[in-house]
Amino acid sequence: MIIKEILNRRSAREYKSKEVPQEYIIEIIKAGQFAPTACNNRAIEFVVVRNQKTKNNIFEIVGQEYIKEAPVLIISVSDTTKTNCPIQDLSVASENMFLQATALGLGTVWKALKKEFGEEKKIKKLLGIPEQYTVINIIPVGYSKKEPEPHTDKDFDDKKIHEERW
Amino acid sequence: MIIKEILNRRSAREYKSKEVPQEYIIEIIKAGQFAPTACNNRAIEFVVVRNQKTKNNIFEIVGQEYIKEAPVLIISVSDTTKTNCPIQDLSVASENMFLQATALGLGTVWKALKKEFGEEKKIKKLLGIPEQYTVINIIPVGYSKKEPEPHTDKDFDDKKIHEERW
Numbered sequence: 001m002i003i004k005e006i007l008n009r010r011s012a013r014e015y016k017s018k019e020v021p022q023e024y025i026i027e028i029i030k031a032g033q034f035a036p037t038a039c040n041n042r043a044i045e046f047v048v049v050r051n052q053k054t055k056n057n058i059f060e061i062v063g064q065e066y067i068k069e070a071p072v073l074i075i076s077v078s079d080t081t082k083t084n085c086p087i088q089d090l091s092v093a094s095e096n097m098f099l100q101a102t103a104l105g106l107g108t109v110w111k112a113l114k115k116e117f118g119e120e121k122k123i124k125k126l127l128g129i130p131e132q133y134t135v136i137n138i139i140p141v142g143y144s145k146k147e148p149e150p151h152t153d154k155d156f157d158d159k160k161i162h163e164e165r166w
Numbered sequence: 167m168i169i170k171e172i173l174n175r176r177s178a179r180e181y182k183s184k185e186v187p188q189e190y191i192i193e194i195i196k197a198g199q200f201a202p203t204a205c206n207n208r209a210i211e212f213v214v215v216r217n218q219k220t221k222n223n224i225f226e227i228v229g230q231e232y233i234k235e236a237p238v239l240i241i242s243v244s245d246t247t248k249t250n251c252p253i254q255d256l257s258v259a260s261e262n263m264f265l266q267a268t269a270l271g272l273g274t275v276w277k278a279l280k281k282e283f284g285e286e287k288k289i290k291k292l293l294g295i296p297e298q299y300t301v302i303n304i305i306p307v308g309y310s311k312k313e314p315e316p317h318t319d320k321d322f323d324d325k326k327i328h329e330e331r332w
Contacts, residue, residue: 003171003269006197006262029327031172034317035261036276045326054330085278088302091257095201096172099265103169110202112251128332136254151200160211161195164220166294 005099007150012107015070015142024104025072028141031100032076032093043082044093047127049073054126061122062111062138070140075123077133086134097139107144110137171265173316178273181236181308190270191238194307197266198242198259209248210259213241213293220292227288228277228304236306241289243299252300263305273310276303 029046037043049055050072059067067073076093078086094110101108113119113136120135129135195212203209215221216238225233233239242259244252260276267274279285279302286301295301 001269002193002197002200003169003265005169006200006266009200009202011202026324026327027168030319030322031168033322033326034168034172034175036175036177036264038276038278042323045328047328047330047332049330051330087253088257088278091254092261095258095261098202099169100172103167110204110254112204112254130332153196156196156199157208158192160199161192162211162213164213164215164217165292166213166296 005102008148009098009102010148011109012144012146012148013066013109014145015066015107015140016145017071018143020071020106020141024106025074025141027104028074028097028100031096035093035096037089038083038085041083041089043079044089045077045079047075047077047129049075057126058123058138061119061126062113064111066109066140067111067138070142072141074139074141075127075135076139077129077135079132080134081132087136090134090136094137094139101141105143106141107148108139108141111140112137171268174314175264175268176314177275178310178312178314179232179275180311181232181273181306182311183237184309186237186272186307190272191240191307193270194240194263194266197262201259201262203255204249204251207249207255209245210255211243213243213295215239215241223292224289224304227285227292228279230277232275232306233277233304236308238307240305240307241293241301242305243295243301245298246300247298253302256300256302260303260305267307271309272307273314274305274307276305278303
């Protein structure tokens with residue numbers, strides 16, 4: 001039996017204006033902090049944005065209407081003086097956060113920062129995040145306008161499983 | 167309330183010899199396939215190793231006694247002709263697999279491949295994985311010898327949360 005949050009987690013790209021209680025945001029971040037990190041470095045920190053002006057500024061950098069629309073944005077950062085694997089660590093923590101948000105009836109999506117367009121640099125500057133931190137995504141959190149359709153076996157492909165070797 | 171598998175997931179580095187049913191491995195891989203991928207590329211495939219000789223060969227490359235000891239190793243690979251974000255995709259899928267294994271009472275750990283030591287290349291050669299695929303870790307799956315201690319609030323640090331900006 002697949003974990004129900006894994007089945008129910010779907011990317012949300014339209015959000016209701018309904019507020020998200022701060023204790024839900026804390027639970028989501030807690031789930032992120034309980035994720036494994038390389039050599040248990042625990043070097044991830046979190047910026048929580050609710051201010052509309054800041055959200056508008058982030059939208060100017062990364063686009064996507066949902067960045068302005070979602071009541072909360074979570075920006076996770078990893079301290080590269082403490083880990084060689086910031087991308088892996090942030091990705092794993094993001095998934096825990098997605099799943100915990102799902103458990104709370106909330107929608108999320110991975111808005112990737114395009115490093116080649118300088119988006120990471122601009123976001124760090126905007127939020128005052130020190131140079132040594134890596135940022136790979138913005139996670140909007142809110143109540144999705146659409147009812148998510150759970151994963152089923154139609155999303156499973158057993159031809160992608162190779163026994164013993166390729 | 168944090169998802170119980172997020173609380174209970176801990177890295178396992180010693181495994182019992184007890185076999186893992188194939189249907190559990192399928193469930194774990196299914197959870198991996200239900201993870202989000204960049205632009206929904208769904209470019210991840212999986213090699214499942216149970217053969218002791220192959221496990222011994224993998225141990226020769228990456229070390230760690232648990233590589234020989236765990237009844238099953240799962241090697242996830244991402245097709246770089248279909249995604250620009252193989253590390254993110256594989257990391258996110260790995261976390262789903264860790265959590266699903268936890269739900270099944272199984273232990274896992276992220277054994278990273280050190281690219282700088284040529285470990286990724288050697289693993290791909292050993293398993294016949296084509297050049298275009300990225301591999302970042304080996305996931306042993308089995309019954310942990312140790313009872314895992316769930317995460318609690320002692321693993322949570324609210325000083326790592328920054329409101330509105332750094």
